[in-house]
Amino acid sequence: MDRKRTTPPPPNPNPSSPALLVTRAAASPSKAHMLAFHFLRALSRIHRVTPVRRRTRTIRRAAYSSMARAAGPRRAWSRALLGQARSRRARTLARRAVLVRRRVLTAAAPSSPAARGGGRFIAAGGETSAAAASRAALPPRQAGEPPRADALRRLVPGGDAMEYCSLLEETADYLRSLRAQVQLMQGLVDLFSCQ
Amino acid sequence: MRHPSSPLEVPGAGGEIQALVPVASASGSAARSSSGGGRSGGSFTALLGLPTSQAMELLLPAAAPAFPADPDLVDRAARFSAFASPSPSSPSPTPPPPPSSSAAAAKRKADPANRVSKSKAAKKGKTAAASGEDKDGGGDGDDEKPAYVHVRARRGQATDSHSLAERARREKINARMELLKELVPGCSKVSGTVLVLDEIINHVQSLQRQVEYLSMRLAAVNPRVDFGGLDNFLTTEVTWPDMGINGARHLMQLQQHFWHGDLAHPLQPPSQWEKRADTHPPVFSNSSSSLFGYDLASSGAQPQTGKLKTEL
Numbered sequence: 053m054d055r056k057r058t059t060p061p062p063p064n065p066n067p068s069s070p071a072l073l074v075t076r077a078a079a080s081p082s083k084a085h086m087l088a089f090h091f092l093r094a095l096s097r098i099h100r101v102t103p104v105r106r107r108t109r110t111i112r113r114a115a116y117s118s119m120a121r122a123a124g125p126r127r128a129w130s131r132a133l134l135g136q137a138r139s140r141r142a143r144t145l146a147r148r149a150v151l152v153r154r155r156v157l158t159a160a161a162p163s164s165p166a167a168r169g170g171g172r173f174i175a176a177g178g179e180t181s182a183a184a185a186s187r188a189a190l191p192p193r194q195a196g197e198p199p200r201a202d203a204l205r206r207l208v209p210g211g212d213a214m215e216y217c218s219l220l221e222e223t224a225d226y227l228r229s230l231r232a233q234v235q236l237m238q239g240l241v242d243l244f245s246c247q
Numbered sequence: 248m249r250h251p252s253s254p255l256e257v258p259g260a261g262g263e264i265q266a267l268v269p270v271a272s273a274s275g276s277a278a279r280s281s282s283g284g285g286r287s288g289g290s291f292t293a294l295l296g297l298p299t300s301q302a303m304e305l306l307l308p309a310a311a312p313a314f315p316a317d318p319d320l321v322d323r324a325a326r327f328s329a330f331a332s333p334s335p336s337s338p339s340p341t342p343p344p345p346p347s348s349s350a351a352a353a354k355r356k357a358d359p360a361n362r363v364s365k366s367k368a369a370k371k372g373k374t375a376a377a378s379g380e381d382k383d384g385g386g387d388g389d390d391e392k393p394a395y396v397h398v399r400a401r402r403g404q405a406t407d408s409h410s411l412a413e414r415a416r417r418e419k420i421n422a423r424m425e426l427l428k429e430l431v432p433g434c435s436k437v438s439g440t441v442l443v444l445d446e447i448i449n450h451v452q453s454l455q456r457q458v459e460y461l462s463m464r465l466a467a468v469n470p471r472v473d474f475g476g477l478d479n480f481l482t483t484e485v486t487w488p489d490m491g492i493n494g495a496r497h498l499m500q501l502q503q504h505f506w507h508g509d510l511a512h513p514l515q516p517p518s519q520w521e522k523r524a525d526t527h528p529p530v531f532s533n534s535s536s537s538l539f540g541y542d543l544a545s546s547g548a549q550p551q552t553g554k555l556k557t558e559l
Contacts, residue, residue: 095465107466108459115458200444207451217416220423223447227430230454237461244468 083122087232090118095240113137116209119233129222132210 081089094114102110120133197216204219205211208226211219404410428434428443431450437443 098466104466108463111462111466112459115462198441198444200441200448203448204444204451207448207455217419217423220420220427223451224423224426224430227427227447227451227454230451230458234454234457234461237458237465241461241464241468245464 083229084232084236086122087118087229088236090121091115091233091236094118115233115237119229122232123225123229127222127225128214128218129209129211129226136209 091114094117095111098107098110098114116133117137120130120137123130125131201216201219204223205214208219208223211222214222404414424440424443427447428437431443431447434443434446434450437446
């Protein structure tokens with residue numbers, strides 16, 4: 053096993069150090085590195101924390117989040133994805149806070165409908181404000197775009213608020229990122245089920 | 248009186264128009280401050296207030312050597328309403344890119360002047376430098392971001408600003424579609440926008456389905472590697488006792504897949520892009536090495552990773 057790892061990989065251009073695959077720290081890591089970094093970290097956390105039943109969903113969300121983080125904030129779709137994740141997190145936190153408050157209030161005072169209603173309104177208001185902010189963008193002028201474009205808009209995150217031209221560009225970048233993510237995950241699955 | 252219309256002349260004329268702008272700004276009135284100053288635009292309008300021949304006379308002494316001495320050529324160039332920015336086939340000595348930055352700035356400043364002078368100078372067509380919709384030109388070699396694109400209007404096509412803008416937009420969309428067709432496998436033989444779009448949509452959907460499927464498999468995978476060991480590099484936990492030779496080979500495959508050359512320190516970008524304080528990246532950089540057999544160069548981690556290597 054050691055022998056396999058001691059052979060330095062061909063594409064590695066770095067001067068070999070005694071520790072076989074030591075590489076120098078470059079200034080800016082490539083996108084694939086960022087992807088793997090974020091995704092693996094999330095994966096390890098998920099396997100540690102999340103119960104088995106809800107792992108698929110969480111892993112999928114972690115995949116999209118790591119894709120968005122690797123793409124950087126310059127892309128509209130990555131910003132939209134991260135905004136979605138953040139709003140979802142805020143929503144669950146708000147919901148949990150409401151439940152806690154409800155429990156506390158029902159324990160303390162028998163009925164405080166105002167507080168409970170207020171709590172519910174807070175959660176609903178938070179959610180709708182976040183959702184409305186994303187939905188408030190006007191539909192862009194679609195001069196000669198084909199009718200299939202709205203299906204594309206639904207697929208690409210944040211596609212509703214884009215013009216057709218930038219939609220195509222974002223689709224290309226999203227496609228590249230998706231492919232990288234799929235390759236990463238496929239490689240991981242192969243790695244762990246190679247037996 | 249009419250020059251023999253050759254396609255080569257038009258880029259020449261266009262280039263000359265391009266040359267006209269910085270030249271005009273350069274040889275403006277004495278009151279001009281700098282080439283990029285707004286006052287140069289004013290002098291330019293003053294110039295264009297004159298009839299073409301007088302403007303030519305004014306400019307000719309200070310003009311670039313290849314300046315067309317024929318005012319009619321200038322008119323024709325104006326009528327043709329488009330000139331391509333760096334077109335490699337242009338034979339005329341267009342001003343080289345080094346003054347192009349100042350030219351771009353001058354163009355931007357002179358554009359409102361151009362708009363004003365449009366109606367005066369060239370009634371038939373409008374120069375594309377002042378076309379209604381300006382955007383980035385593809386393949387421009389400029390370092391600074393050019394604010395205008397130059398669209399070539401072919402013979403017999405309408406040259407008003409609306410159709411120009413539409414044509415530019417269509418060309419942009421077509422360029423993006425070409426990009427997408429390259430990305431999607433099996434799309435290059437399909438012709439027609441609708442089918443290509445269908446293919447793209449199918450491809451995106453299939454990729455998303457694959458992500459879902461793979462996440463299900465990853466959730467179900469029994470991590471023989473204790474993933475907790477990835478977060479803190481207590482490497483004694485991380486043992487892959489039953490990873491056979493295949494595992495190492497997969498490691499190599501993976502590594503050749505993703506990591507081009509040197510594996511960089513993923514420290515700086517995460518800290519900038521991540522808004523939440525997650526676990527320390529340096530910690531993970533070593534633990535990812537445990538997974539992929541890489542040793543990301545981080546200072547205090549050599550002994551541990553050494554231990555890790557021996558384990559595998």
